[in-house]
Amino acid sequence: MSDATLNGAAPAAPRKDKVETPFRRFVSEFAESKIAVAGLIVFTAIALVAIFAPWIAPQNPYDLAQLDIMDGRMEPGTVGGGGFTYWLGTDDQGRDMMSGIMYGLRISLMVGAGSALIACVVGASLGLLAAYAGKKTDTVIMRLVDLQLSFPSILVALMILAFLGKGIMNVVIALVIVEWAYYARTVRGTALVERRREYIEAAQCLALPTYRILFRHLLPNCLPPLIVVATMQVARAIALEATLSFLGLGVPITEPSLGLLIANGYEYMLSGKYWISFYPGIALLITIVSINLVGDQLRDVLNPRLKK
Amino acid sequence: MTVYLVRRLIQALFVVLAMSVIVFVGVFAIGDPVEILISPDADQIERERAVQALGLDLPLWQQYLVFLGNALQGDLGRSFVFNEPALKLILQRMPATLELAFGAMFLSILIGLPLGLYAGLRPNAPASKAIMAGSILGFSLPTFWVGLMLIMVFAVQLGWLPSTGRGDTGTLFGLHWSFLTVDGLAHMAMPALNLALFKISLVIRLTRAGVRETMLMDYVKFARAKGLSPARVTFVHVFKNILIPVVTVVGLELGSTIAFSVVTESVFAWPGMGKLIIDSINVLDRPVIVAYLMIIVLMFITINLIVDLTYSMLDPRVRLETKGT
Amino acid sequence: MAEPTLEVRNLRTHFFTRAGVVKAVDDVSFTVERGKVLGLVGESGSGKSVTGFSIIGLVDPPGRIAGGQILFKGKDLARISEEEMRSLRGNRIAMIFQDPMMTLNPVLRIDTQMIETVQAHRNCSTEEARQRARDTLGMVGIPSPDERLKSYPHQFSGGMRQRVAIAIALLHEPELIIADEPTTALDVTIQGQILAEVQKLAATTGTSLIWITHDLSVVAGLADDIAVMYAGRIVEKGAVSEVLDTPLHPYTAGLIGSVPSRNKRGEPLRQIPGMTPSLLNLPPGCAFRTRCPRAADACMAEPAIEQILPGREVRCFRPLTGAAEQAA
Numbered sequence: 001m002s003d004a005t006l007n008g009a010a011p012a013a014p015r016k017d018k019v020e021t022p023f024r025r026f027v028s029e030f031a032e033s034k035i036a037v038a039g040l041i042v043f044t045a046i047a048l049v050a051i052f053a054p055w056i057a058p059q060n061p062y063d064l065a066q067l068d069i070m071d072g073r074m075e076p077g078t079v080g081g082g083g084f085t086y087w088l089g090t091d092d093q094g095r096d097m098m099s100g101i102m103y104g105l106r107i108s109l110m111v112g113a114g115s116a117l118i119a120c121v122v123g124a125s126l127g128l129l130a131a132y133a134g135k136k137t138d139t140v141i142m143r144l145v146d147l148q149l150s151f152p153s154i155l156v157a158l159m160i161l162a163f164l165g166k167g168i169m170n171v172v173i174a175l176v177i178v179e180w181a182y183y184a185r186t187v188r189g190t191a192l193v194e195r196r197r198e199y200i201e202a203a204q205c206l207a208l209p210t211y212r213i214l215f216r217h218l219l220p221n222c223l224p225p226l227i228v229v230a231t232m233q234v235a236r237a238i239a240l241e242a243t244l245s246f247l248g249l250g251v252p253i254t255e256p257s258l259g260l261l262i263a264n265g266y267e268y269m270l271s272g273k274y275w276i277s278f279y280p281g282i283a284l285l286i287t288i289v290s291i292n293l294v295g296d297q298l299r300d301v302l303n304p305r306l307k308k
Numbered sequence: 309m310t311v312y313l314v315r316r317l318i319q320a321l322f323v324v325l326a327m328s329v330i331v332f333v334g335v336f337a338i339g340d341p342v343e344i345l346i347s348p349d350a351d352q353i354e355r356e357r358a359v360q361a362l363g364l365d366l367p368l369w370q371q372y373l374v375f376l377g378n379a380l381q382g383d384l385g386r387s388f389v390f391n392e393p394a395l396k397l398i399l400q401r402m403p404a405t406l407e408l409a410f411g412a413m414f415l416s417i418l419i420g421l422p423l424g425l426y427a428g429l430r431p432n433a434p435a436s437k438a439i440m441a442g443s444i445l446g447f448s449l450p451t452f453w454v455g456l457m458l459i460m461v462f463a464v465q466l467g468w469l470p471s472t473g474r475g476d477t478g479t480l481f482g483l484h485w486s487f488l489t490v491d492g493l494a495h496m497a498m499p500a501l502n503l504a505l506f507k508i509s510l511v512i513r514l515t516r517a518g519v520r521e522t523m524l525m526d527y528v529k530f531a532r533a534k535g536l537s538p539a540r541v542t543f544v545h546v547f548k549n550i551l552i553p554v555v556t557v558v559g560l561e562l563g564s565t566i567a568f569s570v571v572t573e574s575v576f577a578w579p580g581m582g583k584l585i586i587d588s589i590n591v592l593d594r595p596v597i598v599a600y601l602m603i604i605v606l607m608f609i610t611i612n613l614i615v616d617l618t619y620s621m622l623d624p625r626v627r628l629e630t631k632g633t
Numbered sequence: 634m635a636e637p638t639l640e641v642r643n644l645r646t647h648f649f650t651r652a653g654v655v656k657a658v659d660d661v662s663f664t665v666e667r668g669k670v671l672g673l674v675g676e677s678g679s680g681k682s683v684t685g686f687s688i689i690g691l692v693d694p695p696g697r698i699a700g701g702q703i704l705f706k707g708k709d710l711a712r713i714s715e716e717e718m719r720s721l722r723g724n725r726i727a728m729i730f731q732d733p734m735m736t737l738n739p740v741l742r743i744d745t746q747m748i749e750t751v752q753a754h755r756n757c758s759t760e761e762a763r764q765r766a767r768d769t770l771g772m773v774g775i776p777s778p779d780e781r782l783k784s785y786p787h788q789f790s791g792g793m794r795q796r797v798a799i800a801i802a803l804l805h806e807p808e809l810i811i812a813d814e815p816t817t818a819l820d821v822t823i824q825g826q827i828l829a830e831v832q833k834l835a836a837t838t839g840t841s842l843i844w845i846t847h848d849l850s851v852v853a854g855l856a857d858d859i860a861v862m863y864a865g866r867i868v869e870k871g872a873v874s875e876v877l878d879t880p881l882h883p884y885t886a887g888l889i890g891s892v893p894s895r896n897k898r899g900e901p902l903r904q905i906p907g908m909t910p911s912l913l914n915l916p917p918g919c920a921f922r923t924r925c926p927r928a929a930d931a932c933m934a935e936p937a938i939e940q941i942l943p944g945r946e947v948r949c950f951r952p953l954t955g956a957a958e959q960a961a
Contacts, residue, residue, distance in 0.1 A: 147323065150612055152564035154571070155604065162589050162597045163334035239450050246452045247574055247586050262453055266575075270471065274460050281453035289448045526735035532691055533730075534750040534801060535723030544749070548740050 029301045039293030046287050050105040057099040061256075091264055091276045100261055101283045107257040108284070111168065112238035115175035119237075120230050122176065123183025128214050128222070130184065131191035142188065145181040153178045153240060161249045168251045171244055175237050186229045190222040197221075224302035231295035235288045242284055258284045316616060320609050327605040328379065332372050335598050384602060385595030389588070394599035398581055403483045404474060405580030408572065409565040411487065411500035413558055416507030421554065423508075424515025429542065431520065439512060446509030451568065455502040455575035462498060470495050472577035499576040503569055507561055514557055518550035525549075556618075563611045567604065636707060638809050638841040639665040639688070644701035644711075646680075646687045655912045657683040657696065659865040662938075665809065665858075670835060670842040672856030672873065674849060674888070678909050680865040681845045685811045687711075688843070689728050690718040705809065724754040727802035731814040733795035737786035743797060744782040750804050769800040774830060792823035799831065806838055813845045828855055849892050853877055861885050864920035865912060867938060871945040881947040881954065883927050919950070927951045 031037055049056065090096055130141040148156060160174040194200065195218060203213045242259030244250040251257045256264065258280045265276025366374070378384070384394045427436040463471035475495030477484035486492030522528060523546060531545045570582035577583065581600060588596040646658035658680045665671045675681045686692050688703055690710060703710040705726065710718065722728075730736040738746060747766035748759055755762075763782070770778035773796045786794055795815060802810055812831070816824040832855060835842050844856055852859055852873060860870040861882065869882040880886040890903035907924040910916065916923055922932040931950045938948040 147326075151605075151608060152567040155567040155608075158567075158570065158585065158589070159331070159334065159601055162585075162601070235448070239448075242450050243452055243571055246450075247571065248590055249586075259450075259452075262456065266456060269456055269460055270464060274464075277453070277456050278460075281450065281456070284450055284453065285448065288450070289445070292444070292448050526730050526732060527738040529691060530728075530730055530736040530798070531738065531746075533689055533722055533728040535719050535721070535753045536749060537719070537753070540749065540753070544741070545738050549738070552740070 026301060030297055033297045033300075036293050036297030039290040039297075042286060043290040043294060046105060046283075046290065047109065049102055050109045053099075053102040053106045057096075057102040059096040059099040061095045061100045061103050091261070097261075097275060097279055100256065101258070101280050104256055104258040104261050104280060105283060105287070107168075107251060107255060108238050108241060108259070108287070111172055111175070111241045111251070111257065112234050115172045115241075116179065116230055116234045116237050118172070119176045119179035119233065120183050120226070123180035124187045124219070124222075124226060126180070127184035127187030128191055128218060131188045131195060132210070132214055132218065138188075141184065145185050148181045149185070153236070154243065157240060157244060158249070161244065166249050166252075168255075171241055171250045174244070175240060178240065179233050179237060182229055182233060183226065186225050187219075187222050190225050191218055194218055194221045228295060228299045228302055231291060231298055235291040235295065238284070238291075239288055313617065316613060320613050323609055324606060327609075328376060328602065329372065331598055331601045331605070332375050333368075335594050335601075379602065384599035387588075387593050387596045389591055389593045389596075394595040395603075397584065397596060398599050398603055401579060401581045401584050403485060404578060405566060405569050405573070405582055407485055407487055408496065408499055408503060408569050408578060408580060409562065411496055412503035412507060412565055412569075413562065415500055415504040416511050417555070417558060419504070420508040420511025421515055424512040425519055425542075425547070427512065428516040428519025428523070431516075440516070443509040443512040446505050446512075449505065451502060451505060452571050452575050454505055455498070455572060458498045458502055459575070469498050471498070474579060499572050499578050502575065503565060503572040506568070507558065507565065510561070511554060511558060514554050515550060518553060519546060522546045522549050556615075560611075560615055563608045566607065637664045637666050638706065639843075640702075640704040641684075641688070642702040642704065644684065644687060644703060645699040646683050646692055646696060647699040648696040650695055650913075653913050655696075656865050656915070657912060658687060660938075661701070661862070661865075661867050663858075663860050663867065663870060665841045665843060667808075667841055668835065668839045669858065670832075670844055670856045672852030672859040673843055673845045673862065674847065674852055674859060675862035676847060676909050678912070679862040680912075681862045682813050684862070685728065685813050685843060685845050688809075689722055689726055689811060690715070691722075691728075720754065723750055723802075723807075724805045725807050726809045726811070727805070727807040729795070729798050729802050729810065729812045729815045732818045733791050733798055733815075734818070736798050737794055739786055741785075742782070743784055743786065743789075747782070747797075747801055747804065750801055754805055765804060766800075769803050770797070772803065772834075773797075773800045774826075775800070792819055792827065795819060795823075795827060796830075799827070803834065803838075807840060809841045809843070810835075811843045811845070814847070816851065817846070817848065824851075831855075849877065849888060861888070864910060864915060866920065866948060867946075868921065868948045869946065875945060879953075881941065881945060881952040882921075882949050883925050883951075883953060884921050886953055887924075919948075927953075 054060070091100065126141050130138040156178045157174040160177055161170055164170040164173065200213065200217060203217050208217075241250060241257060242262070245257050245259030246263045248263065251260055253260065261280035262277045262284070265273070265278070265280070268276050382395055386392065387394050387397055390397055423439050426433075427439045430436050459471045462469045473495055474484075474486045474492060476489040476491040477486050478489050478492070479485070486496050528541060528545055531541045536545075566582075569578075569580060570586060572578065573580045573582035574586050581603075584596065585600045587593075588600070641664070642662050644658055644661045645656065648655040648657055661680070661684055663671060663673075673681045673684060683692065683696070687698055688705075688710065692698065698711050701711065705721070710721070737743070744763060744766060747769070748762040751757065751762035751765050752759070757765075766782060767778045770781060775781055775793065775796055781789075781797075786797075789797065795818075799815070816827055819827065828851065831842070834840065844852065846852060856873045858870065859873045859876045860867050861876070861884065862868070863884050869876060869880065869885045876885060877889060880889055884905070887903070887905040891905060905924055910920060910923065917935070918933040919925070919928070919936050922928040925932070929951060934950075936948045936950050938946050940946045941952060941954070
């Protein structure tokens with residue numbers, strides 16, 4: 001009996017001629033879901049529009065000199081007084097909705113991504129600390145996490161804004177306080193598993209400084225779940241910011257985010273002027289859905305528990 | 309069990325105290341209460357008298373004790389706007405919020421459970437895929453915007469349902485309820501659906517996952533091997549098993565439903581506690597803010613306590629396990 | 634000779650997965666006479682459970698019966714409607730599952746689970762059904778059945794639960810019971826009790842049994858006939874005493890050699906090298922050849938099952954026929 005027959009039941013020979021790096025495998029696994037790739041493309045486009053809004057928007061919606069109050073509440077597609085076509089209509093102050101949405105996206109994304117980033121840094125650090133230090137530190141931090149997670153996000157945000165008052169900075173602070181606990185819990189969970197691994201022991205034997213073990217050795221290995229949570233939290237932050245702005249507790253009226261644009265259209269809704277609220281809502285919806293699609297697929301790809 | 313109960317009660321009490329400190333410090337210490345509590349027209353003497361009357365000249369910890377003492381007697385201050393006790397204002401509005409929240413939870417089960425069941429039983433049917441896509445939308449859609457769209461379609465375009473207010477109310481236990489009248493129900497339909505949207509998605513996903521998991525169980529296969537009809541297998545053997553976790557989770561969500569009614573109440577001008585707190589934050593009516601926060605914290609702690617106790621009664625193992633991952 | 638209770642002819646049950654067709658049961662034929670016990674033996678994944686589920690019509694998508702006949706009292710179960718199949722299930726053909734901790738619904742009381750079975754096939758009052766349930770529980774040796782009927786499954790031990798499951802299978806005095814490793818999850822003493830109980834019941838009621846197991850010692854004590862499955866196919870079948878004494882197929886011999894036994898104390902246990910092949914990409918030819926000590930070039934072709942001795946069938950080009958080879 002030859003070796004060939006012995007191996008008869010083994011799977012087919014490796015077919016990849018390229019070297020399979022972890023990153024390349026990650027990309028190909030991510031690309032398995034067409035809808036996630038579509039989400040990524042849409043989100044990239046949205047992010048580009050938001051970043052380059054000042055250059056591509058037909059109008060600067062914050063510049064009151066450019067606005068013509070006579071063009072107020074015009075239907076989508078109307079040509080305004082200045083020979084200017086309002087493809088998505090105008091709001092009550094004659095502001096071009098398309099430009100308003102582009103600038104609004106900018107603020108929504110900035111607040112959402114910014115707060116998610118700060119919360120990630122704060123939460124991940126505390127989570128790492130809790131896992132690495134253990135004992136009292138761990139108990140105190142995790143009790144705080146548990147306590148906060150037992151209250152819904154909107155309530156925590158509401159409480160903080162009730163203390164601090166309105167304003168864009170306060171919204172960011174509120175979002176960070178709402179979100180840090182999710183990161184802390186995720187990182188602590190992973191770090192607790194990782195810190196028992198040999199490489200951490202090895203690093204400890206080398207007497208490396210604690211901060212170096214934490215951030216150079218432990219943190220990189222906790223990244224996959226952290227990335228998933230961060231993606232989901234950006235979407236949540238954007239939605240929560242929009243909600244708070246809609247409730248009148250968020251960004252100032254002079255620089256409206258998507259939520260505030262929608263709120264502005266509320267009173268005109270009842271007279272059938274739907275577009276002031278409708279289009280910013282669609283923009284918000286597409287943004288959140290596209291991020292969630294990417295996040296869903298990231299979770300499937302990066303979660304080792306789901307891997308077969 | 310008794311030891312566990314006592315320990316849990318003490319814990320809850322501790323959380324209430326901690327939250328009262330946070331709320332007190334948050335509302336009274338950040339910013340200048342004198343500026344907010346006393347009319348700007350008052351002269352120096354009037355101001356000092358008011359400061360003394362309100363105890364604002366005392367050290368902060370003494371102020372807190374005064375606040376706590378008053379709170380224990382049910383005195384959480386008077387609303388500047390309504391010139392009524394803040395607690396009374398909140399309690400007046402509570403039935404509206406509660407009926408909205410319960411209506412939403414009822415709807416979420418009524419709609420979510422059958423859809424989830426269908427999607428779980430036929431995971432590959434086009435309708436199931438549509439249901440699941442819908443539930444993703446339900447998670448992603450901003451609640452307030454959906455509320456606006458509901459108003460636009462059903463109130464403005466079609467004119468079927470009223471867009472704001474509670475409508476006629478009936479009286480039960482000396483309180484006013486919208487669900488007792490047809491007009492009230494018509495007013496409640498859209499807000500309740502709006503508030504239920506997120507929960508419907510949640511129930512669909514839970515039910516579907518539960519059905520798919522339960523269908524693989526040996527006892528379901530055994531039930532089929534006994535020659536039972538598919539209806540009996542589905543509605544007795546599968547359904548009864550998933551009902552317990554689904555209802556538990558929906559019960560758990562009561563707190564968050566009440567909290568999120570803030571948004572829905574603002575959209576539909578529903579005169580509940582949520583609308584009151586937003587209005588109060590906008591005009592800085594601090595006693596009402598404090599009263600709302602204290603009451604909602606109390607509600608949450610009570611709900612969490614009840615849920616924990618129910619769990620430990622259902623499953624003795626919970627008592628031994630430590631929480632969290 | 635009377636009509637056999639069950640005759641399976643060339644049964645094929647395939648699973649059409651995205652990765653390819655899994656031939657879980659491939660060209661399986663056997664006969665179970667009235668009142669006899671057939672031991673269906675094989676490793677996990679050999680297709681023995683799927684064979685059982687095929688007979689009772691509970692193969693779930695993506696699996697389905699792709700060919701062959703399942704003649705139950707002359708009627709082909711592979712071709713009858715689901716409704717007709719359902720009227721047989723639990724009634725004239727019953728099944729007992731492997732894990733008694735999992736087969737009873739945890740949220741339904743025992744009486745509910747028994748009464749519904751009675752009423753699924755017989756038009757009778759709940760009280761009559763309860764009476765039947767009570768009698769059957771007594772029959773399988775459960776003390777104070779009245780009290781037990783009002784209990785939930787978690788209030789029973791594993792052995793007790795399996796007795797309840799057996800009682801449920803016996804409610805309608807079926808002609809055929811398919812037992813899918815029903816004693817594997819139980820303690821040895823309980824296993825013995827249940828085996829004795831089942832043997833007695835089968836003998837007194839004339840019920841035929843298909844006993845699916847990987848445990849040869851159980852088959853040795855219980856079965857009349859044995860069919861050994863490997864990779865979805867029956868590789869050897871015949872009377873229990875003959876097959877276990879003089880196995881013809883190298884795989885059967887390997888299985889017997891792997892059983893620890895008193896007589897072979899001190900000797901190293903023999904084992905079959907390698908693992909069961911994936912049913913997705915079976916090697917061409919005999920499926921066992923990659924692990925077979927007797928494999929030769931001839932085994933690259935697919936062997937058919939043939940009767941080489943009276944009452945003995947084997948699927949092998951190089952069966953162990955000589956006494957010298959048996960000793961090796």
